[in-house]
Amino acid sequence: MESTCIFCEIANGDIESDILYQDAWAFVIRDLSPRAPVHLLIIPIQHIESLSNASQIKTFPLGHLLHLCEEMAISHNLFKEGYRVTINQGENAGQTISHLHFHLIGGRNLGPEG
Numbered sequence: 345m346e347s348t349c350i351f352c353e354i355a356n357g358d359i360e361s362d363i364l365y366q367d368a369w370a371f372v373i374r375d376l377s378p379r380a381p382v383h384l385l386i387i388p389i390q391h392i393e394s395l396s397n398a399s400q401i402k403t404f405p406l407g408h409l410l411h412l413c414e415e416m417a418i419s420h421n422l423f424k425e426g427y428r429v430t431i432n433q434g435e436n437a438g439q440t441i442s443h444l445h446f447h448l449i450g451g452r453n454l455g456p457e458g
Contacts, residue, residue: 417448
């Protein structure tokens with residue numbers, strides 16, 4: 345794990361956080377700057393900087409992260425009304441932490457741009 349990465353520090357227990365779910369592959373926390381009533385981050389424990397790190401991605405089960413998005417949507421009562429799952433790839437897309445993570449956003453009408 346990268347010692348300067350906040351997500352790695354949370355996963356390692358060096359920074360205390362309200363972890364909603366954790367398993368051997370990933371963990372889930374609330375976004376500190378939510379864009380909707382429900383805004384969760386689904387984060388792999390393995391430090392993967394971004395989707396463009398193909399050598400790291402091919403060894404990680406991304407489907408597990410998507411499955412966790414679905415499970416969190418169900419447990420937060422978003423499944424029926426809808427939700428959004430996004431990955432910010434790079435600075436121009438708003439990626440502020442260089443550690444791959446999914447945003448699960450819902451709980452209100454997000455419209456076409458959210």
